[in-house]
Amino acid sequence: xxxxxxxxxxxxxxxxxxxxxxxxxxxxxxxxxxxxxxxxxxxxxxxxxxxxxxxxxxxxxxxxxxxxxxxxxxxxxxxxxxxxxxxxxxxxxxxxxxxxxxxxxxxxxxxxxxxxxxxxxxxxxxxxxxxxxxxxxxxxxxxxxxxxxxxxxxxxxxxxxxxxxxxxxxxxxxxxxxxxxxxxxxxxxxxxxxxxxxxxxxxxxxxxxxxxxxxxxxxxxxxxxxxxxxxxxxxxxxxxxxxxxxxxxxxxxxxxxxxxxxxxxxxxxxxxxxxxxxxxxxxxxxxxxxxxxxxxxxxxxxxxxxxxxxxxxxxxxxxxxxxxxxxxxxxxxxxxxxxxxxxxxxxxxxxxxxxxxxxxxxxxxxxxxxxxxxxxxxxxxxxxxxxxxxxxxxxxxxxxxxxxxxxxxxxxxxxxxxxxxxxxxxxxxxxxxxxxxxx
Amino acid sequence: xxxxxxxxxxxxxxxxxxxxxxxxxxxxxxxxxxxxxxxxxxxxxxxxxxxxxxxxxxxxxxxxxxxxxxxxxxxxxxxxxxxxxxxxxxxxxxxxxxxxxxxxxxxxxxxxxxxxxxxxxxxxxxxxxxxxxxxxxxxxxxxxxxxxxxxxxxxxxxxxxxxxxxxxxxxxxxxxxxxxxxxxxxxxxxxxxxxxxxxxxxxxxxxxxxxxxxxxxxxxxxxxxxxxxxxxxxxxxxxxxxxxxxxxxxxxxxxxxxxxxxxxxxxxxxxxxxxxxxxxxxxxxxxxxxxxxxxxxxxxxxxx
Numbered sequence: 107x108x109x110x111x112x113x114x115x116x117x118x119x120x121x122x123x124x125x126x127x128x129x130x131x132x133x134x135x136x137x138x139x140x141x142x143x144x145x146x147x148x149x150x151x152x153x154x155x156x157x158x159x160x161x162x163x164x165x166x167x168x169x170x171x172x173x174x175x176x177x178x179x180x181x182x183x184x185x186x187x188x189x190x191x192x193x194x195x196x197x198x199x200x201x202x203x204x205x206x207x208x209x210x211x212x213x214x215x216x217x218x219x220x221x222x223x224x225x226x227x228x229x230x231x232x233x234x235x236x237x238x239x240x241x242x243x244x245x246x247x248x249x250x251x252x253x254x255x256x257x258x259x260x261x262x263x264x265x266x267x268x269x270x271x272x273x274x275x276x277x278x279x280x281x282x283x284x285x286x287x288x289x290x291x292x293x294x295x296x297x298x299x300x301x302x303x304x305x306x307x308x309x310x311x312x313x314x315x316x317x318x319x320x321x322x323x324x325x326x327x328x329x330x331x332x333x334x335x336x337x338x339x340x341x342x343x344x345x346x347x348x349x350x351x352x353x354x355x356x357x358x359x360x361x362x363x364x365x366x367x368x369x370x371x372x373x374x375x376x377x378x379x380x381x382x383x384x385x386x387x388x389x390x391x392x393x394x395x396x397x398x399x400x401x402x403x404x405x406x407x408x409x410x411x412x413x414x415x416x417x418x419x420x421x422x423x424x425x426x427x428x429x430x431x432x433x434x435x436x437x438x439x440x441x442x443x444x445x446x447x448x449x450x451x452x453x454x455x456x457x458x459x460x461x462x463x464x465x466x467x468x469x470x471x472x473x474x475x476x477x478x479x480x481x482x483x484x485x486x487x488x489x490x491x492x493x494x495x496x497x498x499x500x501x502x503x504x505x506x507x508x509x510x511x512x513x514x515x516x517x518x519x520x521x522x523x524x525x526x527x528x529x530x531x532x533x534x535x536x537x538x539x540x541x542x543x544x545x
Numbered sequence: 546x547x548x549x550x551x552x553x554x555x556x557x558x559x560x561x562x563x564x565x566x567x568x569x570x571x572x573x574x575x576x577x578x579x580x581x582x583x584x585x586x587x588x589x590x591x592x593x594x595x596x597x598x599x600x601x602x603x604x605x606x607x608x609x610x611x612x613x614x615x616x617x618x619x620x621x622x623x624x625x626x627x628x629x630x631x632x633x634x635x636x637x638x639x640x641x642x643x644x645x646x647x648x649x650x651x652x653x654x655x656x657x658x659x660x661x662x663x664x665x666x667x668x669x670x671x672x673x674x675x676x677x678x679x680x681x682x683x684x685x686x687x688x689x690x691x692x693x694x695x696x697x698x699x700x701x702x703x704x705x706x707x708x709x710x711x712x713x714x715x716x717x718x719x720x721x722x723x724x725x726x727x728x729x730x731x732x733x734x735x736x737x738x739x740x741x742x743x744x745x746x747x748x749x750x751x752x753x754x755x756x757x758x759x760x761x762x763x764x765x766x767x768x769x770x771x772x773x774x775x776x777x778x779x780x781x782x783x784x785x786x787x788x789x790x791x792x793x794x795x796x797x798x799x800x801x802x803x804x805x806x807x808x809x810x811x812x813x814x815x816x817x818x819x820x821x822x823x824x825x826x827x828x829x830x831x832x833x834x835x836x837x838x839x840x841x842x843x844x845x846x847x848x849x
Contacts, residue, residue, distance in 0.1 A: 112644045120633075355628030359689060361598045362622035363645035365614050527598065527626075 109364050113372025118379045121343050131339075131384055135391050156214035156268055158239035161221040161228050165246040168286065169256075172279035173242075174218045182271065183213050214268050232261040239264055240272055248280050249287050256280065327459050329409065329490050330483050332389055333417045334455055340381030340421065341428040344373060345441060348432025357526050366523035370433075371515075374425050381421055389413070412489055412500075416482045419507035423479045424448070426511075426518035430538065433525035440532035447535070455483035466491035475503050478510035517542050548607070549574045549697050549728035550595055555604035557590055557752075564590040566752040567604070572730060572745075574696075577723050579739030579746045579760075580732040581837060587752035588732045589625050592701055595730075596622055609697060618647045621695030621722075625702045625732075627686045629674035635661070635685055636670035639692060646693035660688040664714065680711050687715060691722060698722050701732045716742060736837035746837065750845045767835040767843060770812070774821060775803035775829035784825050791824075793817050803829070 121127055160177070164170040175181060221228055221241060228241045240260040247254035256276045260269055285292045307314050351357045360369055389410075431444045458480070462471045466488045474484035475495065485503040488495045520542040525533070533541070550572040557565040564587045572578050582588050593599040594606055597613035609616045630638055639657045648656060661667050664684040669677060677685065683706060691698065700719065704712045719742060723729050733739055739746060746763055748756035756763065776784075785804075788797050793812025798805045806821065808814070814832060822830055 108647070109645055112641065116641055120630075351630075354631055355626045356630055357628075358598070358624035358626050359622075359628065359642065359686065360645070362596060362620065362624065362690070363617055363642060365597065365617075527593070 109368055110372045110375065113360075113364060113369060114376035114379070117347060117373045117376025120347065121377065121380045122383060127343075127380075131387065134335075135388065156212070156239075156265055157216070158214075158237050159217045159219055159235075160240050160242065160272065161219055161238065162242045162244065163221040163225070164244045166244060166249050166283065168249065168283040169244045169276070169279045170218075170220060172282045173275055176275040176278055177216045177218055177271065179213050179215055186213065214265075214271065216268075229259055232259060239268065242272065242276055244276070244280070249283050254280075327463070328392065329413055329416075330455055330459065330486050332385060332392075333413065333420055333486065334452065334483065335388070336381040336385040336417060337421045337424050338452065339384055340377040341424045343380055344377040344425050345428040345432040345445075346438065347377075348373065348429055349435060349438055349441065352433060352435075352526055353437060361526070366526060367519050370429050370519060370522045374422065374429060377425060378418075378421055381417065385413075385417055409490060412486065415504065416486045416507075419504070419511055420479070420482045422511040423482075423507075423514045424452070426514035430518040430521035430525065433522040434528070434533050434538060434541075435525075436529055436532060443532070444535065444538070451479060454480045455487075458484055459487060462487040463491045466493045466495070472499075475499060476506055478506055479514075481510075482507050520544065547574055548572065549576065549609060550730065551605075551607040552591070552595070553605040553607075555591075555594060555601045555606055557594055557599060557601050564752050565594065565601075568749075568752070568754055570747060570754060570757065572728060572747075574728050575723075575726060577729045577742065577744045578731065579743030579837075580730055580749065581736050581739045581746060581841075582734065582749035583841075584734050586734075586749045588734075588749055589701055590752075591749070592622075592624075592699055592730070592732060595699065596620070618693065619696045621690040621693065621698040621727075623687055623690040623698075623700045623703050625705075627683075629677075629682055629685060631673065631675035633674055634671055635666070635674055635677065638674055639685065639689055642689045643692055648693050656692045657688075660692045661685075663718070664688055679706055680708060683707060684711065684715070687718070691718070694725070695727060697728045697730070699730045699732070702734070703731070704733070704735070704738055736841065740837055748837070748841060748844065750841075755844045756840065763837070763840055764835055767840045770808040770810070771833040772806040772808065772814075772818065772821065773803060773829065773831045773833055774806055774825065774827055777826040777828045780804065780825055787824050788821060791817060791820055805833075 162170055162173060164173075216239070221243075225241070225243065228238075231238050232241065238261065240258060243257040243259075245254045245256060248256060258269075258272060258276065260272075282292045285295060351360070357369075364372070427448055431441050431448070434444065435441045454474075458470075458474060461468070462474070462484055465471060471484065471488055475481050475488060477484075481503050485495070485500060489500065521538050524541040524544055525538075548571050550570065552568050552570040555565055555568045556563070566587075568587075568591065570591075580588055580591070590599065594601055595608055595613060596617075597606070597608075606612070609619055613620060633641070636654070636657055639660070640653050643653045643656060644650070658667070658670065661670055664687065666681060666684060666688075669681065669685075674682065674685070683703075687703065690700070698719070703715060703719070707715065719729060719731065729743075731739060731742060740760065743760060745759050746756060747754060758766065785797050788794060788804075788806060793809050794806055794817070795809045796807040798807070808817065818830060818832070821827070
């Protein structure tokens with residue numbers, strides 16, 4: 107056991123005490139924080155203030171005043187506030203406000219004036235007058251005929267957010283005018299067609315909490331992503347260090363002190379701890395984020411336990427196979443061919459995310475829950491979905507997972523022992539299977 | 546248990562290639578054995594079987610009374626294919642291997658420093674392994690094999706790539722280990738190296754032991770019964786005839802550098818040496834000793 111500890115400790119230290127690891131592991135959360143918090147603020151700072159004239163020809167005489175009201179800076183600012191409130195229904199306030207502000211930029215200062223000259227002259231002015239942003243022509247039948255509409259001419263490179271606002275304003279002004287023309291009160295229609303939004307409340311054994319629709323949908327993906335990325339990173343390190351040991355021929359020196367099985371197990375345990383560091387770090391960041399947004403209630407503590415168990419099973423299966431591949435090849439380049447089936451297997455959980463989280467009781471969900479090596483990921487998706495599976499299915503999936511760990515370790519142990527001392531032509535899958543049958 | 550290594554009918558194949566064929570071998574404790582044979586003879590495979598790095602298809606291997614897996618801490622092994630962790634510091638690398646060999650934690654760094662001093666590398670303890678020259682790396686690898694004071698020391702081609710100075714240093718250290726009581730199994734394809742060190746020779750060819758005897762017995766068994774004569778002055782024809790007439794002399798042959806005098810079975814060598822010297826003043830007069838190379842070629846020459 108002490109030898110295992112020494113091998114594992116060296117493997118762990120040799121991996122985590124490198125600049126590459128520290129930069130690589132911290133880069134992901136740093137980039138996420140940057141995109142969520144800093145990027146919108148930077149975009150907001152950079153968004154150019156928009157100011158200019160809009161010329162409107164309105165033969166109906168009723169659209170123009172409504173347009174002026176709709177495009178008044180105060181009215182636009184109020185609409186944006188409503189939008190921010192709606193956004194915060196699905197994402198935390200701090201994030202939505204920063205992000206939306208960044209996306210929308212500053213409120214444009216628009217001067218709406220009637221078009222007095224000819225249309226062609228106005229269009230020409232769009233090319234020469236830098237202050238003129240757009241020319242809108244309301245059709246004469248826009249109020250009386252449902253086919254009646256408007257035309258909008260804009261200058262080149264007009265900000266698309268302003269263009270959208272103009273379209274929305276013209277549409278709203280024409281609808282408003284049509285309602286009035288039919289002797290109705292637009293305010294009253296607005297009032298009777300408006301129902302204030304109320305968030306649903308999730309009732310749990312621990313009490314009631316706000317329902318977070320998008321978050322509920324993202325939760326399975328987040329859990330699966332955590333396990334998968336930890337497994338992938340540490341598995342990749344295991345592959346690389348095994349190839350390095352073989353390439354530098356230090357491996358036979360090590361085999362003078364430990365058995366091939368001890369060496370492989372020690373390395374797998376060392377890299378298991380590396381993956382655990384990544385898992386704890388990333389899930390810790392996630393938990394801190396949830397706590398800081400007062401949403402810690404969405405995490406069921408039993409899920410954290412299952413997350414850990416899933417990581418253990420998935421890691422030992424994938425890492426064993428990576429160790430076997432690392433021992434079999436002479437250099438990283440040669441590993442690509444043998445890694446291909448493994449990479450395809452690792453892609454499957456991503457493909458399963460939507461089908462399983464949307465239909466957790468489907469046949470696909472059921473079959474993949476018991477099919478190693480993807481069963482751990484499939485079950486994780488189902489457990490975190492809206493319809494968790496019965497306990498017996500969870501236990502059966504875990505039992506299959508544990509059995510697959512032993513099978514993978516047995517196979518890897520055989521291949522590792524033979525492959526470590528083999529040099530020359532890189533083996534194919536058939537050769538690996540032959541090695542696994544050797545004494 | 547007085548045997549350090551016992552192999553009984555050990556066979557190991559790789560596909561259709563038989564690397565070791567029904568090999569039987571006993572190496573007693575305290576022995577200094579040379580394991581020799583040409584490249585590809587099966588030496589390294591045999592050593593890997595002894596070390597339980599490979600396992601035999603058939604037969605039994607016993608090391609220090611059990612399986613090598615159980616006694617690895619009592620074995621020092623310098624493999625033919627050896628390397629170091631390039632980025633690791635020399636001291637840390639040796640300490641890591643010492644810990645793997647279950648050296649007492651309190652002694653680990655003391656031993657590392659002692660041995661680095663012994664091989665003249667005290668100043669490299671904090672250097673990365675990749676910064677060392679090939680010869681220095683080889684000495685570090687040797688230290689890794691001996692710093693836990695093993696009962697059995699297996700050295701596979703330990704001198705390859707070493708300059709004469711370091712070769713001599715390593716040779717002395719190997720003999721020192723033997724004097725300490727360690728059993729030494731020294732494998733090489735450079736047969737004169739084995740002659741310089743070993744007491745006992747195991748010669749292997751195509752996975753089969755073709756010779757297993759003490760060096761003295763080998764020399765006596767394969768004595769070519771020839772005397773080399775390098776005369777002080779040009780030898781006349783009459784001298785050649787006179788030498789040929791001596792009792793026990795079978796032939797006198799001229800070679801590029803002097804003469805080779807072939808002797809009959811039962812010739813009295815000491816008596817003959819005196820008579821030859823009396824007849825022809827020699828610059829050099831030497832009884833030819835069989836080299837292991839000669840022995841090897843004699844044993845397997847027909848196949849080659």
